Amino acid sequence: MNNSLQKMLLKKILYTSNKKKLRNQFILISLIVMLLVLSQIFVDSMSEGIISRYALLGSGNIETSVSADISSYDFVEQADDVFVGNALAYGKENSQICILKGVDDNYFTGIRESVITLEKTDVNSTLDNIYISKTLSDELNINLGEKMVLVSDNGKSNIYPKLCFVKGIYDSGYKELDQYLIFSNKSLISKIYGNNVNKHKEIILKNSISTDNALSIMKDDGISALAWYEVEVSLYQNLLVSTQTLLMVFIAIALLSGFFISSVASDLIGSSHKNIAIEKLLGLHSSKIRQVYFIAIELITILSILTGITLGVLLSYIFPIFLREISTQSIPSLSWYLLSFNIKIPVQKLLLIVFSLLGISVVSVFLALRRTDKIEPFELLYTE
Amino acid sequence: MSKILEMSKLSKSFPLPLKKKLEILSDLDFSVESGLSVSITGKSGCGKSTLLQIAASLLKPTTGSVKIDNKEISNMSEKDLCNLRNKKLGFIFQNSLLLEDFSAIENIMMPLLINKVSKKNAEARAKELIELVDLSNRANHKIQQLSGGEKQRIAIARALANSPSIIFADEPTGSLDEKNAQFIEDLLLSLVKKEKTTLILVTHNNNFADKCDKKYILTFGKIEEPEKEELV
Ligand SMILES: Nc1ncnc2c1ncn2[C@@H]1O[C@H](COP(=O)(O)OP(=O)(O)OP(=O)(O)O)[C@@H](O)[C@H]1O
Numbered sequence: 191m192n193n194s195l196q197k198m199l200l201k202k203i204l205y206t207s208n209k210k211k212l213r214n215q216f217i218l219i220s221l222i223v224m225l226l227v228l229s230q231i232f233v234d235s236m237s238e239g240i241i242s243r244y245a246l247l248g249s250g251n252i253e254t255s256v257s258a259d260i261s262s263y264d265f266v267e268q269a270d271d272v273f274v275g276n277a278l279a280y281g282k283e284n285s286q287i288c289i290l291k292g293v294d295d296n297y298f299t300g301i302r303e304s305v306i307t308l309e310k311t312d313v314n315s316t317l318d319n320i321y322i323s324k325t326l327s328d329e330l331n332i333n334l335g336e337k338m339v340l341v342s343d344n345g346k347s348n349i350y351p352k353l354c355f356v357k358g359i360y361d362s363g364y365k366e367l368d369q370y371l372i373f374s375n376k377s378l379i380s381k382i383y384g385n386n387v388n389k390h391k392e393i394i395l396k397n398s399i400s401t402d403n404a405l406s407i408m409k410d411d412g413i414s415a416l417a418w419y420e421v422e423v424s425l426y427q428n429l430l431v432s433t434q435t436l437l438m439v440f441i442a443i444a445l446l447s448g449f450f451i452s453s454v455a456s457d458l459i460g461s462s463h464k465n466i467a468i469e470k471l472l473g474l475h476s477s478k479i480r481q482v483y484f485i486a487i488e489l490i491t492i493l494s495i496l497t498g499i500t501l502g503v504l505l506s507y508i509f510p511i512f513l514r515e516i517s518t519q520s521i522p523s524l525s526w527y528l529l530s531f532n533i534k535i536p537v538q539k540l541l542l543i544v545f546s547l548l549g550i551s552v553v554s555v556f557l558a559l560r561r562t563d564k565i566e567p568f569e570l571l572y573t574e
Numbered sequence: 575m576s577k578i579l580e581m582s583k584l585s586k587s588f589p590l591p592l593k594k595k596l597e598i599l600s601d602l603d604f605s606v607e608s609g610l611s612v613s614i615t616g617k618s619g620c621g622k623s624t625l626l627q628i629a630a631s632l633l634k635p636t637t638g639s640v641k642i643d644n645k646e647i648s649n650m651s652e653k654d655l656c657n658l659r660n661k662k663l664g665f666i667f668q669n670s671l672l673l674e675d676f677s678a679i680e681n682i683m684m685p686l687l688i689n690k691v692s693k694k695n696a697e698a699r700a701k702e703l704i705e706l707v708d709l710s711n712r713a714n715h716k717i718q719q720l721s722g723g724e725k726q727r728i729a730i731a732r733a734l735a736n737s738p739s740i741i742f743a744d745e746p747t748g749s750l751d752e753k754n755a756q757f758i759e760d761l762l763l764s765l766v767k768k769e770k771t772t773l774i775l776v777t778h779n780n781n782f783a784d785k786c787d788k789k790y791i792l793t794f795g796k797i798e799e800p801e802k803e804e805l806v
């Protein structure tokens with residue numbers, strides 16, 4: 191078959207009676223791919239966001255001992271010594287077990303400052319200053335500038351209530367994380383826990399290095415350290431399982447959609463029965479006919495995938511803004527989720543999804559098109 | 575003169591329910607010399623179309639052999655059959671079987687393009703043919719916009735495109751009125767003479783059949799030459 195014939199046949203398939211079917215296929219596949227891409231980006235970016243919040247407020251990217259000498263590492267963005275303990279926080283009507291974290295004054299500077307909103311009062315107090323989260327402040331009904339009681343929850347030291355002053359209220363954007371986290375200065379923790387205080391160093395890494403790489407460099411230097419996912423094992427496992435499950439679901443949807451394209455192919459062959467029989471009568475080999483239909487259908491598939499990816503990526507930049515908007519206006523329960531995070535495009539996962547779709551469509555369309563072999567020109571003589 | 579089509583010991587039966595068979599053609603011998611126009615008539619349902627389809631490689635006989643240009647076609651591969659149909663055979667049926675999505679000229683170009691003729695040459699040849707059937711002014715019309723007679727003229731032009739050895743025609747004027755039918759009959763006969771192509775024609779119309787070089791009748795599964803009209 192020469193090229194001009196192929197072009198001519200392709201043009202007829204794309205622009206004539208099949209136009210509507212192919213257009214519907216295009217729209218449907220574009221939309222499905224768009225939603226899958228959007229969801230995958232959203233899931234990945236959100237879990238990345240959660241990880242980075244945990245790193246910032248929880249354990250750092252890497253947790254090591256206070257005595258570790260890390261001054262020579264240029265991959266360290268910020269390092270803070272922290273003292274950690276538990277305390278029962280009393281609100282106006284209720285109380286809550288909290289983690290009490292003692293930090294230096296410069297803890298909320300630099301990268302933390304850019305991600306976490308912190309509202310402070312100008313009022314000073316001789317009491318120990320603490321920062322509580324917006325979530326806890328709502329829960330305990332304690333406002334900025336008010337006083338609250340902390341009772342240390344440590345069997346070894348004396349149990350005594352401590353009146354503190356709420357100097358600041360912070361908001362990490364993620365209730366799950368900040369709900370039970372109270373910041374104070376280190377001296378308060380020392381006072382409560384004495385020498386038994388639990389100390390460690392939180393290291394925030396620069397973006398240019400992965401946690402694993404930094405960790406292995408440190409371990410090579412004989413520094414014992416833990417990655418955030420070793421500290422927060424259950425969180426890490428949860429994130430891993432849920433992102434992987436979702437990826438599986440997305441791939442399954444992609445496979446089904448790819449398979450659906452073969453029914454479009456069958457449909458197309460069905461409605462082009464007469465034309466195919468005539469072309470065979472004129473001596474066109476059925477493999478050539480299949481080839482043209484195959485190209486037409488996969489061309490539409492590829493175009494719709496590209497359109498879907500483009501729309502999905504564009505939407506992923508708009509969608510969180512939209513979500514934040516509705517979370518403040520109409521669906522407050524959404525605020526339990528992390529809604530402010532950087533969009534990260536998980537290229538490999540997206541490729542896996544779209545190639546699943548494309549791959550299954552290629553195979554199933556190829557098989558569906560074998561129907562053309564069964565069309566015999568002599569059938570034509572008995573039509574009409 | 576050499577034989578372009580040779581069928582020998584040909585039989586064809588269709589399976590019926592309850593393991594019965596409907597025998598349409600039995601032990602039939604038939605051959606056609608190159609360059610002649612030959613007509614086959616017979617009662618409705620006697621198997622004319624079946625015979626033509628077998629001769630034209632569109633239907634397999636139950637037994638027997640069919641040779642076109644001295645080559646046995648009943649065991650040809652699909653590829654060889656495609657080649658044969660494209661280069662050596664032309665078809666004209668009652669229903670003109672044109673590609674509806676294509677224009678008149680594109681329909682005529684189709685066999686040429688399948689035969690790997692370049693687009694430019696295919697177009698030139700198609701223009702020549704559309705002129706022969708006097709439809710140059712309809713070249714770019716869609717098939718739906720053509721009348722029945724015009725469609726048949728395009729079908730004739732398409733059948734001639736690759737200068738085939740044989741044209742098979744099954745009731746080509748069957749759905750046309752008298753005047754149109756006459757016109758198509760004469761056009762077809764004059765064009766096959768001009769292009770030196772063999773014509774095998776199945777028709778009910780005795781006048782049309784009489785215009786051919788040879789006339790045959792199909793009865794009871796056999797083909798016969800009527801004695802009286804043997805010479806035209
Ligand atoms: N695929 C088939 N299965 C069963 N019977 C068939 C099949 N094709 C044709 N027949 C039967 O074979 C017989 C011959 O059919 P054919 O079409 O060859 O007749 P014909 O001579 O062309 O008739 P007409 O002049 O009406 O066109 C008919 O009785 C028809 O019903």
Ligand SMILES: [Mg+2]
Pocket residue numbers: 622623624744
């Ligand atoms: Mg018939």
